[in-house]
Amino acid sequence: MSTGLRTTSFDQAFPGFSLRPAPALWVFLVAMPLLGVAALNTGNNALYLLVSLLLGVFAASGVLSRHTLKHLRVALQPMGDVFAGSPVRLRLWVGNGSAWLPATGVLCRLVGMPGRVLVPLVGPRGECTTTLTTMFGRRGMHRLPAVQVEVRLPLGFFVKTVRWPQDRDVLVYPRRVAGGLARWLSLSDREEYRRHGGRERGGDVDQLREFRTGDDRRDIHWKQTARQQRPIVVERRERRRPSRYLVLDRQLPRRDDALLAERFESLVSEIASAALAELQRGHHVGLVVGSSVTPPAAGSTQTRLVLGQLALVRAVGPGDDPLPPAIQGESVYRLVEGRR
C-alpha cells in the first residue's frame, strides 16, 4: 500500500510464507518413532542421546532455515527494453541481512511468470546480483512479478518459501513481429504538419531572393538586405527529411469484442515493429494515434517515445477518438469489419 500500511509482523517478515515437506522429512518421521520406541523399550541412554540429538537437529534445521529466510531480501530490475513475447533479462538483487549466517542454495522464482535462478551463496551481510530470463506476454505497464524465495538448507526437510512483491513497474513494448510492408503516411505537404519537421534548416545556398510571407526570419541575409534596402532571404537547398508517420486508428468497429481486441493487439505489434525497424535504421518516424500526434524524429529518445505510446495505447469504441480530419481516408492502420 502506498500509504505505508503494513500487515502483522510475521506477514511482514515472511510475506506469502508457505511450507512444503521434502522427501527427506518422511524418512525422518518414520525413523524417529522407531528409534524412540527402541530407546523407551530398552532404557538405553545412548539411544536416548541419539534421539535427543536427532530431535535437536530437526529443531535446529527449522530455526536456521527460518533465520535465513527472514533476513533475505530481493529486488528485481529490468535490463534494457522489454518487448512482449520476447525473452527479457531481469537483474535480481539478493541481500542477506543476517550478521553471521550465510544463505546457501537460495532458489528464486518469478511468481506467475517463467524464470528462476539458483543463488549458491550469499554471505553474512552480503549481497549478490544475478540475472534471470523471463517473458512478458502482453504489452503495457506491468508491475514486476513478485519473487518467490525458497530455502531448503541445512537439512532439506522442508522447502520454506516467501514471496516478496516488487514495487517497480516495467513498460512492456508491443510484440515484435515480422510484418509486411509498412503503411507510411507522408504529411510533409500539409501546412499543419510543416512546422513539425517537414523542413529542415541548413543545406547548400541555392539563391538569394526577396523575403516572402512565411519565410523563416532566421534566413534573412542582413547584409544584402542592408545593401538592397529590402528584405532578402537565403534560399537553401532544403534537406527535406521524409515526414513519415505511422497512423493508428484505435477505434474498433465494435466495443467489447474479444476477437477485435486481439486483432488490435496484432495491429499495434505491426506498427511498433515497423517503427522500430525504421528508427533502428536512423530514419525519422512520427506517430499518429487517434488524435494524438508525435512528430517525426530519430534516435533512442524517439524510439522510447513511440514504443511507449504504442505500449500503452488502448482500443476505443467507434467515434471515441477519431483521427485528425487531414488524415481521414489516408493509408492508416485500422481494423475494419470483413464483409460477410
Next chain:
Amino acid sequence: MSELERQRWLAGLALAAAVPLPITGIATWPFVLPYMLMAGWLLTRSRLVAAVPAWLENILAPLVLVAVVMAGGLQYGVLRPVAHLAVLVATIRLPGCASPRRTRRTLVITAIIAIAGIASSTHPSLLVYLLAVLALGTVAAGRETLLGLRTAELPLAPRLAWPPARLVAATVVLAVLVAAPLFAMLPRLRSPFAGTAIGSGGTSGFRSDVTLHGIGSIKVSQEVALTARFAGVTAPPREWLRLEGATLNHYRAGGWVEGRNVEPLPLPSLGEAVPLWPGTQPAGLQRVEITVEKPGTNLFLPPGSVSLEPPLAVEVSRTPMGVLRIRRGTPVPFSYAVSFDPRRVLAMPPEASDLEVPRRVRERVTPLVEDVVVGATDPLAAARAIEQHLQTEYTYSLRTMASLREDPVIWFLFRGRQGHCEFFASAMAMMLRIEGIPARLQVGFSGGELQGDGSFVVRESRAHAWVLAWVGGQWQVFDPTPLEGQPSVAQEGWRPRIPWSWDDVDAAWNRWVLTFTLFDQAEMLRTVVTWIGANTRPVGMAAVAVAGLTLLVIATWRRRPSSRSAPGSERPRGTDPVVRALEKVLAQAQRRGLEVDSSFSPQAFGRLAAAAFPVAREAVAWLVEAHERRRYAGGPSPGRRELRRNLAVALKGMQQASARQVDIQQLGAGR
C-alpha cells in the same frame, strides 16, 4: 550428485557407522574387518563399482546366516546377531550402492549398523562421535540438496554446492543445546542403560541388587563414594575396610536380591549409639567415622559392627537381613560412626533361603563341586577349596558376556570362565549351598586410598562382592575373586587432583548420561519445584524482571533499523492511529481469504473489502475516509472512541464471514 560421488559418500558413512563396533565388541573383528575394508576400498575408488551379481548374492546369503549362527546367534541377546547380520549384508551390498535403486537400502543398513554401535557404547567419547556423525550427516544432506537443485536451467558448479562450515557448525551447536534438556525430559520407563538384562554395558559402583546378565564392559568409576577414618589407627588391616552395604540371599533369574518385599524397620532414635546386635562386649571394639559423599540408600558398615551413632537428622531403618537403609534423596555429605569388633562377622542367623539353589544350577554345578571339594574334611576346608579353585582356575575380567539363555553362574563356571567379582562371589555362593553350607552374597566396598590426614577415600571403583558362609557355627568372609580383581588399600598418590580431569568427566558421564533414570528425572523436578517453592518471592521477582527485560530487548530489537533491504524498497511504518487501524483491518481481511495486492491504494482496498465483506462495509468506508481526510486534507484525527468502534465493527464483520471472491477488475480499482 554424481554416482561416483554418491558411492564415496555412502562408503564414508558406512565407515563412520563402523567406528564403534570393534571398540564396544558388539560385532567381532571377523565380521567388522571385511566390512571396513570394503567401505574403505569403495571410498578410494575413482570409478564406480558394480554390484555383486545376483547369483553370487544368492550363494552368499545362507553363508551369512551360518556365520551369524556360528558366532553365537541369539545367546548373547539380540543386538550382537543383528549387528553381525547387518555388517555382513552391508559388506555384500556396498558395491553398487550408488545406483538410485540401492542407495536407500544401503542407507537403511548403514543406519542399523550405526545404531547397534551407538547402543552398545558406554565411553564418553560416544558424544564426540555422535556430534561428528551429526556434522557429517549435515554436510551430506546439504550437498545432496544443493546438487539436487541443479538443472540445465539452474547450473551450479559442484565446487559451490557445499553447505558453509558456519551453517554446519551452527546446526550442530543448536542441536546440542536443544538436545540437552530433551535428554533429561524424554520419558523413561525402564532401568537405565547400565545393568539392564539386555543392556550392553555396566558401570562399576555399589548397587544393592546384583544382575549378572549383560554384555559389554564394566566401566570403572572414580567417583568418591565415602571416606572413612579409624579412631586412633593409622594403618588398619585390610579387612577393616571391607564395608558391607547389602547382604543378598535370594538368587533369582541370574540376579541376587535382598529378600521378599519387607519394609525396613526404623531404628529407635536414642540420641546416642544404637546397639545393632545384643550381647556384644564393649572390650576390644574399634571405632570408625564414615562420611558418605555420594547419594544413595545404604549405610556401610565394617565387619562385626555392634553399634551405630546415627547421622544427625537422618532417619535410619534396618532390613530383616540387617542392612541399614536411609531415605532416598538424603542430602550428602553426612557422617556417622560405627563401633565394631574386628574379630567377628555379625549377620542374621542362617535361614532356609541361604541354601536355595535353582534346579538347573544344581544339576550342572554339583559334579564340579564334588570334584573341587574332594578330600575336604570339614566345611571350612571345603569352603577354602572352593575359594581357591575359583581364584586360580578363573580369570578376572570387567568384560562380560553372560548369555540371556543360560544361567550366568553356569556360563561363568563352564564357558566364559572369566568375569568380575559378582560372578566369582555368586559362583562360590552357589557352590557352597550345593555343598550344604549356607551362604550369602555381600556387596559393598573393599579397600581405599590412604590420605595424608589418616582417612581413607573409598571410590566407586572399589565396589566389591564377596561371600558370607556359615562355617563352624559362625559367619565367615570368603573372597573368591582373584587377587588382581580384589580392591586393595593404596597409599595416596602424588597425583594432583585436577579439576575436571578425565576421571571427573568419566564419572559425570556415567552418572548423568549412562545411568540417568526416571528417578533422576523425578529428583530434578522435585529439586526445581522445591527450590521454587522455597524461593518463591525472589524467584517470582526474578521471573518478572527477566520477563520485563526480555520484552524490552524484543521491543528495542524490533524498533531497530531494518536489516539490509533492497534499494527503494523501504516501507514507511504507520504511526497514526487511523493508519494502524487500517493495517489491522487489512491483516484481518487477508486472514479471511481476501487477496490484496501490495500496490492497492486505501480506496481500492476499501472497495474490495466492502464488496467482499458486506457486513463491514460501512465501517471500512469510514476508516478509509478518515484516513484520506487526515492524510490529504490535513484534517484532525477522528475521536478515539469512534475510531475504536468502527475498527471493532470492521474486524468483527470480517471475522464472521469469509471473503467473497471479488474480481478486482470488475470493481475498476485503481492503483
